[in-house]
Every structure is written in structure tokens, then in C-alpha cells.
Amino acid sequence: MIRFILSDLRRLWAGSLVVVLLVALATALGVSVVLQERALRLGSARAADKFDLVIGAGGSETQLVLSSVFLQPSPLPLMRGEVLGKLAADPRVDWAAPIGFGDSFSGYPIVGTTTMLAQNLSGGLIEGKIFAREGEAVIGSAVKLSLGGEIKPMHGLPEEGGETHIELVYHIAGRLRPTGTAWDRAILVPIQAVWHIHGLAAEEHAEEGAESEHEHEHEAASGTGTAEHGHEHEEAGEHHDGHEHHGKLDPDAALDESWTADAPGLPAILVKPKTIADAYKLRQEYRSGNTVAVFPGEVLTNLYATLGDAKQILVAVASGAQALVAASLVLVTVIHIGQRRRQIGALRAFGAPRGAIFGIVWLEFFFLVAVGIGLGFALGYAAALLLSDMFSETSGITMPVVFAREDAGLAAVLLAFATVLAALPAVLAYRQSPAQALRA
């Protein structure tokens, strides 16, 4: 029986291939929609997981999360710099780090922040060390630059026709561990440098205060600053000599991370509260007045509630495509049976029982559809992986393509459908009298 089915499939290989491909593509469409949507949800949720609480100036919560968690460039309103000082001193806060956007290099966003974030974001560095001076940068794991390389910040993005800042050239001091977030594509620089480049320097006394507080850090940086650093300094110096009218920035300037009331305005602050209770209290507190405080996870959930409808539309479209394929399969089946009437009639005339013929027709069709479904799952998975990779490439966010238990349900539903569909030709074959079939 199996041999008969196989030889039959070999004989009708073109038609069989078309059936398998139809089923495979329809299944792949549905599977990739489901997988991709899940990957997007999981990936962004994991990306947001790193950031417990984000505080920004009043405005769109979604925009704040998109900018801070996913590093989507957009102009955010600024809040007063003193908020950071207050947060840094708050006993409920484990750490708080400001972030400033606006510049980019080779398509990688440059994020101005503090050593605090650089230390805590990925739980350490793969190589090098954290920036300790204004002219140093730490890169995310997915940034295709090497340690010691130069970064010339460009205002905005290349496609926006941004202008390159020539006041300061960063040198890459270290590389972070992968986080699976958009931050893997980020270049972290001292926010102080960003301010200086954009002419937003804090008051003089703030810098003076930094001298004493962070002297050990400065020393540490100088201690490791070997010939390489000297070289960098020279280069940077030469660079600046040529463009003196842009104002001179000292790449070796020490970092000031004491946050006074005079600090320039900030678009967003990432906060790591000590406990969950603290997180809720802090959010409550910073929600009023001129600031908003959000849990990125919660904002994403709200976003997904909206996107959920979009997913339903996609699923409906995919289901529609599957229904079309199912209908075309029924058509194929009926035509196929018409063509096989004589064969079926002959089998019965020569003594094959109807049950066996039912079995052959059913098994043959079910086999084709099952192979199609299997192939469709593989194709859908591959497509989702490809899309995720492409998305990760541009966003830095790792999109985990994973099958969940409910996908087995989908497979079961499809197979059940195939069972019924395969029974249709089998029943049609079963109902003919052999004499009628032979006359056809």
C-alpha cells in the first residue's frame, strides 16, 4: 500500500509538489506572523526589562520609552537638571543615570550618560574599561568598531544630513557585554561631553566640586593612560588646533558626576529603585508636576493592547490566505479524484476493498498536506528568524524566535483540518460504483 502510494506520488510529482508548496506557503505565512509578533513582544519586553523606571519631562509616555529604551531618535522635552541630583541622593534609588541623545556615528546612536549606567547596563565589560574622561566612549557589543577607534559625533543621523561635530573626538575605551537591547548598538559617552559639545556646560563650581569627589577616578584613568592615551591626546589636540573657532574641549577633562541644581536640562533619567515598593513610590512622586515617571514594561503593555488589534488583523489576513489555500486544495482534490476515478474503479473491480481505497486516497492526501504543514512551520520559522535578524541588525534588540505551546495547538488544528480535507476525496472515491468509475 505504501509502495503504491509512493509510486503514485512519484508519477504525480508535479501536482504533489504544488499541493505541498501551497500548503507550506499558507502555513508559513500564518506561522511567521505568529512567531514574529511573539518575537517582537518578547524582544521588546526583555529590552524594557533592563529599565525599571524612566523619568522624563511631561509629554508622551510612549515617546519617552521609545527614546530611552529603544533609542528611537526623537526630540524629547527637557526637565530640569536638579531632578537628577535629587534622585541620586534619594535613599530609595540604587542608581540613577541621565541620558542625552541627539548625536550619532556611522548610524549608531551616541548616548550621553554617566559611568553609573555604563557600569550597570550590561553587568560589566567584555574588554577595555569604562570612560573616565570626557573624550572616551564605551560601545555596545553590537557596534562594529574596535577599541581605541575614533568616534566623530555627528549631529542627528547621516540620512538627516547631520553636521559633524569637530569640537571633540571620542576614543573607544571599552565594550559592554551584550544585553539584547537597542543599547547594544549604542555608543555611550559622558553626558558632560555631550553638554559641552552642545554648549550646555554646567556652572563652573560644579566642575570644581567634581575635582575632589572624583579624583580617584581621574587618577585611575590617568594611571592606565599609557602611551596610547598620550597619542590620543596629541591627535585630539591637533584636531582642535585646526578648528579653534569651534571652541576648545579638553578630551582629558575629568568627569563631573555630582548633580547639582545647575545641571543642564535632561530628556530622560533611567532609575534603578532598590525595591519594587520603592519603584511604585518613586513613580507616584515623579508623576506629578513637570515630570512623568513610567515603568517601560507597563507602557509597552499598553502599546501592545493597541498593537494587539493589529496582530489580529494580520492573523485574520493570514487565516484568509489559509482559507483560500484550503479552498484551492478542495478544488485540486475534486479534480484529482475526477482524474483518478478510473484508477479507483479499477482497483475495486479487481478486488481491492473500499476501505483500502479510502485508506490509500486519504493517506496520500494527508501525507501531502502534513508534509506541507511541516515544511510550512520550518519556512515560517526561517522567515521569522530572518526578519528578526534583519530587525536586530538595525535596532540592536534581540528578537527571540521561539515556538510556544500554543503553536502545537495551531499545528493540531491544521492537521485536524487536513484529516477532514483528506477524507473528502476519500469519501468521494468511496461513493462511486466501480462500473461508473470505469466508464469515466
Add this chain to the structure above:
Amino acid sequence: MLALNIENLSVVFPGLSSPALAIGHLSIAAGSRVAITGASGSGKSTFVNIVAGLERTRQGRIRWNGEDIAGFSESRRDRFRAANIGLVMQEFHLFPGLSALENVLLPARLAGAATADIIERAHALLSTVGLSRPGQKIETMSRGEMQRVAIGRALLRKPGVIIADEPTASLDAESGEAVGDLILDLAIAEGSTLIVVSHDQRLASRLDRCITFGSGRISEDSTATAGEAA
């Protein structure tokens, strides 16, 4: 060996005023060899379909050794045919992709009847019909060889009756003659009742009895042996 007894048979197709086949009484003795002749549309094929149980009748009795297959259900008729009737048709209805041996065995295999004895018999039958390569693919064979495979398939389960519907019509004269001889010889050797529908006068003349159909009725029945006709 099966004897056929038909009573009050009337087959009417929708849209036709006169019956396609009407037989008041017909007996064919067990072990006899009967030729069925007649013009196209005279009811020969309907006769074959009815007596082989390929088509159902609402009126009349078709008894094989006393068993009325007109009263059988579809699947019971299928089983009866599989066990008792060997069919050879004008078109061979062999399955490409399978070998000669596999084609001979296919219906028996599907019916779950392919025992070791049956497989051995399939080999023996193939050599009896003059095919030396049981593993040869069916699509590589000549038409004469294909009909030999079909004869082997018909005889596999030692049917009590062999019904051949124009077995030589699609063959050239030479291989048609050989196939006709083969069917006759095998029916005699196996002791099966033989019913051959044929235009082939030479083949018909070699059988014991010749029944001629006209307009759905028996118009002539030349009984060489002690047959009865109505």
C-alpha cells in the same frame, strides 16, 4: 467453479425508455465456456457489469452457485468479486510505477489476502503467461505483455469464474490471438467457468456456447453443450 443463474433481470438507466438489459432467464453451467457477442450498445458491457457485481440492479436475481449478488451490499459484492471473479478488461488497468509482480499482487495485498502461497502463485502465474521478469516495470512492457500481466492478476485468487471483456480488442492480431489462447487454456487448466465478451469470431468460435445480444436482449443462443436459454 461457479454456475450462473439469472432470473427476471431488468436494468434501466435513467432517461432511457427501454431497459439496457432485460433477461428473463439465463443459466450458465459451472465450468462452461461462453462467448458473448453483439453489436455496440446491445447490452454486453451492462451484462458484464451486472454479473461481475460492478453495478447494482434493483430488479432480478443474479445467482452464482445459488448466492444472489443482487441482494448484496456494495462492500459484500466487492468481497465476493475479489474472491470469486477474475476480471480481464479491454483496457488493462495496470498501475505504472509498479512491477509486473506488484501489479498482479496489488488487489490481493490491498484486501489483505497476499499470503506466502498467493505470492508464490503470482510468480508461477507470471511464468505461465510467459513473462520471465516479474520485476519489470509495467510501463516498459508491450501491450500484449501487459494483458498477460492482467490475466495473471485475474487468476491470482483461483476465481471460480473468469470474465473477460473484449480482452483482445486493444491488441494487434498476433498478440490478440496469443492472449485469447492463453485465457482459454488457463480457464480449462484452472477449471474456471469462462465468460468472454468478444467481437473476435475466431475466439468466440472456440468456446462451447455463444450468446448474442441485441437491443438489451438475448437474440441468439447457440448452445453446443446442454445449456438453457430463455
